[in-house]
Amino acid sequence: MNKVSKSPWLLHYDASSCNGCDIEVLDCLTPKYDIERFGIINTGDPFQADILLITGGINSQTERVVRQLYSQMPEPKVVVAVGICACTGGVFKECYNIKGGIDTVIPVDVYVPGCAARPESIIDGVVRALKVLDAKQAALKDSGR
Amino acid sequence: MIRIILVLAYLLLAPFLGALLDGLDRIISARMQRRRGPSLFQPFYDLGKLFSKELITVNNVQLLLNMSYLVILMIAGAMLFAGADLLMVLFILSTADMFLIMAASSDSSPYANMGASREMLQMMAYEPLTLLVAVGFYLTTGSFHVGDIINAPVSAVVFMPGLLVGFMFTAAIKFRKSPFDLSTSHHAHQEMVKGLTTEMSGMTLAIMNIAEYYEKILLFGIFCLFFVNSTWWSWVAAIVVCGVIFFMETLWDNVSARVKWKTLLYSCWVVTLVAGGVNILILMLDK
Secondary structure, three states: HHHHHHHHHHEEEEEEOOOHHHHHHHHHOOOOHHHHHHHHEEEEEEOOOOEEEEEEEOOOOOOOHHHHHHHHOOOOEEEHHHHEHHHHHHHHHOOOEEOEEEEEEEOOOOOOOOOOOOOHHHHHHHHHHHHHHHHHHHHHHHHHO | OOHHOOOOOOHHHHHHHHHHHHHHHHHHHHHHHHOOOOOOOOOEEEEEEHHHOOOOOOOOHHHHHHHHHHHHHHHHHHHHOOOOOHHHHHHHHHHHHHHHHHHHHHHOHHHHHHHHHHHHHHHHHHHHHHHHHHHHHHHHHOOOOHHHHOOOOOOOHHHOHHHHHHHHHHHHOOOOOOOOOOOOOOOOOOOOOOOOHOOOOOHHHHHHHHHHHHHHHHHHHHHHHHHEEEEEEHHHHHHHHHHHHHHHHHHHHHOOOOOOOOHHHHHHHHHHHHHHHHHHHHHHHHO
């Protein structure tokens, strides 16, 4: 019953996305996709979140924000990079202000490619992240924390 | 003897019942929005998860203040179910809320502080009516004691329908339902992150949630007082009416948008004055 994957709360952050992926993320909340049926709540608060869902590549302005959000989330936590920009930097990869994908700043657990990523693949990615979340929780328990 | 059983039942079962009601509320809300919604036991999963998460403490008093909120709410509820003084129950209820406000003000997050000041504003909005409800019970039954109120020959609601309507109106604040869900936010309302609970995580948040479940059952207990009289079937009627009130609060939550603080204050005071004040006036002239 204590499984964290039974009630994963999700924090969504737009690192520099064009909003295409963001709209698809919000799509997941609509009646058609309804991610709340997995117990997922879209929370705005890093202190209460288990999954950090980031869209867009990292630029020089959002780098410290992403670091801070990640550091404020209590363990166990996972990061899902949504969209090709969040995975690798996408078409903006060579831009002077873009550092690249999310994994240039914080460790990423699940990559969801696509431009824009479809709601189905976002849900798939989140569900895969839940398994990682459970594994991390088990690892934490084994290490006695 | 029956009082001890009632108090024990409240202390042990209220969080479970409150959590189940919360789960039911989420399912009903989802169905109203043509969604499937989470499982009925989702609040239990949430609590289990919160207790298992790493504890991030922003300062060393927040957990203690949240614990005080929980314990004082438990005392208030236990007093209600023990048949003690209703006025005292309501005062202790406000004291409990003060601890929550202190817990939120203790951290440095501007969102939490804003939530705390809004919570105080909400108290200002509902407190006058809650006191009038206690006065109404006194005028109707001649006693502030819950034990006497439930043994009256006629249900109190016959004499105080206005106060019931007013209490239903302001209960939306206590249940943290839209349109009066200003100090904290759930679901998609995120204009100030999580308000009061912004810097609460893990166990601290779980304790606050459990306290809210206790409060929910306490409020339904007060709703029951309106209907219960010396006959046995009035208890059944009271529970049925509580179910209807629960459904109406959920419906209201789903069909209304959040209001600004001024609208909250004015609307609550107008309802207090019109529904509550007129009812009290009639009672005072009549009795």
